[in-house]
Amino acid sequence: MPINNKQSVTSIIAMAITDLPEVLAIEVQAHSHPWSEKIFLSNFGKRYINHVIMLDDKVVGYFVASYVAGEVTLMNIAISPVYQGAGLGRALLNYLKTFSLSLSQQEIWLEARASNTPAIKLYQALDFVEVDIRPAYYPADNGREDAIIMCCYL
Numbered sequence: 001m002p003i004n005n006k007q008s009v010t011s012i013i014a015m016a017i018t019d020l021p022e023v024l025a026i027e028v029q030a031h032s033h034p035w036s037e038k039i040f041l042s043n044f045g046k047r048y049i050n051h052v053i054m055l056d057d058k059v060v061g062y063f064v065a066s067y068v069a070g071e072v073t074l075m076n077i078a079i080s081p082v083y084q085g086a087g088l089g090r091a092l093l094n095y096l097k098t099f100s101l102s103l104s105q106q107e108i109w110l111e112a113r114a115s116n117t118p119a120i121k122l123y124q125a126l127d128f129v130e131v132d133i134r135p136a137y138y139p140a141d142n143g144r145e146d147a148i149i150m151c152c153y154l
Contacts, residue, residue, distance in 0.1 A: 015050035022059035030078035
């Protein structure tokens with residue numbers, strides 16, 4: 001899916017295991033408590049929707065999602081800090097929404113760190129609504145942090 005970007009032409013394609021070195025490099029830069037390679041490897045298979053966003057043939061972001069019984073769960077998403085703020089996260093989420101509809105799914109669920117205001121604002125702009133709070137869900141540098149549970153009804 002080509003996207004016109006100020007910097008160049010961007011595409012979103014299915015994530016391959018060979019993309020993991022680039023994905024892991026972004027993961028450790030973008031998350032305070034990054035997933036391990038083992039966790040990424042456990043999230044490949046028939047019920048997963050994993051994609052990367054490419055800029056000049058380089059992985060600059062990704063998402064990992066699963067689906068079952070009409071529901072998609074966005075488990076991980078990140079854009080390289082160098083490219084954050086350029087609309088690439090929005091492009092990935094819009095792609096996930098369109099792809100989910102093509103699979104006849106009705107909802108997309110996610111959890112966001114309560115402190116991640118930029119992500120929460122982006123999710124709200126893309127029709128995600130806050131459904132609940134999961135107290136002390138995420139590990140944090142000084143203990144635990146709440147997760148905001150959000151849903152987008154397709």
